[in-house]
Amino acid sequence: MKNWLRQHALCLAATLGRLTRTPLASLLNVGVIGVALALPLAFYVVLANVQGCARANAPTPQLSLFLKIDAPAAAAREIEARLKKHEGIAKYRFIARDQALADLKASTGLADVIASLNRNPLPDGFVVDAKENSAAVLEKLRDEFKAWPGVEHVQLDSAWARRLDATLHLGRLIVLGLAALLAFALVAVTFNTIRLQMLTQRAEIEVAKMIGATNPFVRRPFLYYGALTGLLGAAVGWGIVWGGLRLLNDRLAGLGQLYDAQLRLTHLSLPDTLSLCLFAATLGWLGAWLSASRNLAELEE
Amino acid sequence: MISFSQVTKRYPGAGGGYEALKSATLDIQPGEMVFITGHSGAGKSTLLKLMAAIERPTSGTVLVNHQNVSTLRASALPFVRRNFGLMFQDHKLLYDRSVYQNVVLPLNIIGYNAAEAGKRVRAALDKVGLLAKEKAMPVTLSGGEQQRLAIARAIVHRPSILLADEPTANLDAAYALELGELLRSFNQVGVTVVIATHDEQLQSRLQPRCIALAQGRVTQ
Structure with missing residues (x-):
């Protein structure tokens, strides 16, 4: 040796x-x-x-969660609790349906049309920022959220990430x-x-x-x-x-x-x-x- | 020590090639001094190359220290070759290396450490009278000195067999005699010495056993 x-x-x-x-x-x-x-x-x-x-x-892509239109307030609270606990999420924001309607009224100039509605067509919603922004992670989160009870639709703008x-x-x-x-x-x-x-x-x-x-x-x-x-x-x-x-x-x-x-x-x-x-x-x-x-x-x- | 039985060596070439050695059978005992004699082209160099495991026989068996060179793996051949000290007809000195570097080569190959190698190189150079020239380059040496340098390289690792191909070919008579004495001195300390030569003066002085070759056949 x-x-x-x-x-x-x-x-x-x-x-x-x-x-x-x-x-x-x-x-x-x-x-x-x-x-x-x-x-x-x-x-x-x-x-x-x-x-x-x-x-x-790059602007961080966000996930938008829309609840079912007739979801009770309890469902929104439960989803909020889940988001809070979730490890892959950086921050989230709750947008109540009334708030969403008010925003729409203020920003789009559709006040008359909206006023003519006899009920609010908008659901409660959450805007979620994930910790990681790769397309794969975001898509995984989307699929996960979709499966939660009370969630009607999850929208992800992942095109730019892709x-x-x-x-x-x-x-x-x-x-x-x-x-x-x-x-x-x-x-x-x-x-x-x-x-x-x-x-x-x-x-x-x-x-x-x-x-x-x-x-x-x-x-x-x-x-x-x-x-x-x-x-x-x-x-x-x-x-x-x-x-x-x-x-x-x-x-x-x-x-x-x-x-x-x-x-x-x-x-x-x-x-x-x-x-x-x-x-x-x-x-x-x-x-x-x-x-x-x-x-x-x-x-x- | 070295034993040939029915050894034939054929070199490939036009017309079925060239048979340098034809069914040679011979035995060399440990401690012997043997001359291989014959004219140029008789097969003396081929015989030496076969002994030193530099070439393999086309047919027949070559035994060196009971090892069959014909059937050994190629990777084992270098270790057989280390039993030999070789003096080539053209010396094969390395002209871009100093005298010391030339002599130390076999020791580097075997893997001696620098201190032990240094001692052995100086002992070998002393033996051939070149100790003062260890830093010289081979081109600055005379023909006789180059020959002695080749001897130092051949004996530095204390081989049990010394093979010399036409060692006196380019030397004047006085140098040739001196060289003969040197070879005899190695033989006297137990080294088997095999010399291919047609120098009859050397032969009559050393009185060795002779193996005569003619056209690739052993004739006596």
Whole structure:
């Protein structure tokens, strides 16, 4: 075990040495990977910001509960009690039928028509704000309310929530597609780099194999190299997006002032940054593994 | 220690390929010094490669320390190879590494720690008289020094068998004699030494057992 750890430590040191011995080639390699990663990353960051912004600023959708027209006052009280206890509800407001009629009279200019009615056609009602505003949650609440006794109709304006969700979903799909394409690019770049490296070190690999090196021993430094370039590439991509955001935020602040709003794009969260690093390092490792294994197989023929 | 029975090695190629070795049968005992003699193309190098498990026989059995190289899994072969110290005809030194780095390679492969490896590398370099040149690059060494560097790399992990392919091919007579003495000294401490050569002077000096090859067949 100790021996194994030592071999890995040695290997990591040798890999770092190799990276610094050929600074220009390493820099270009890392740069290519960084640029490739920056594109989907930037898209993702913008998307995450839009998503956060939309959630924060959009008017909250409300659920309107209408009771049966002949519902007794007790039914309204019972529903109120239920709403109070309900965990998914942020706040609610009771609108008595008389109040509703008075509002209608005052706001619509239909006073004459309404006056001519011999009884109030409006039911008691509640206006409910949910804690979570995703379409799925709201629809679930609607279905739940519908089942309560004394409730005649529940109205939910979920169209905008659906539209927003669909748009964000599309955005995420585009990010995923881009990420997949560029993941492939990352694997291809490392595959090629490692192939070239192994060609230049062919003599050494052949000797090592003849005097008893196992395939994992030969492969290991290349795997480290792949993972490390992936990781550094991720750092470069992160840096590119960071720089872009800084430039953009300066402009956005000016624009925001004109509109009297605070506009600011935030960078990747720490968990997202860590997953980015892991993702890039894994892909670099994968490209190197494919390349090294293929090369070793060719050697053995 | 090494035992060949009816070993044939055929390399693929036009016209049914080329048979480098034809039903060779031979035995080498522990501690022996053996010369493989014959003209170029007689199959000496092939024989050494088969011994060191670098190549596998087309048919027949090769036993190294009672392990059948022909049937071993590919992943087990590196461990068989570690029994051997190899001196290649073209040395196969790594010219982008220092003398020390060249010699330490087998120890890194086996996984020695740095301190122990350092001791062994210096012992090996001392043995071949290159201790003062551990930081030099191989290109700066003379032909004879490069040959001795190759020896140091072959013996640094204290193999039980030393295989040398034409070790005196590019050396003048004085160096060749010196090398012969060095090989004899390894043999005297119990290392099995197998040398492929057509150097008759070396042969008459060391008086080893000879296995003669002609056109891929063992003739004596």
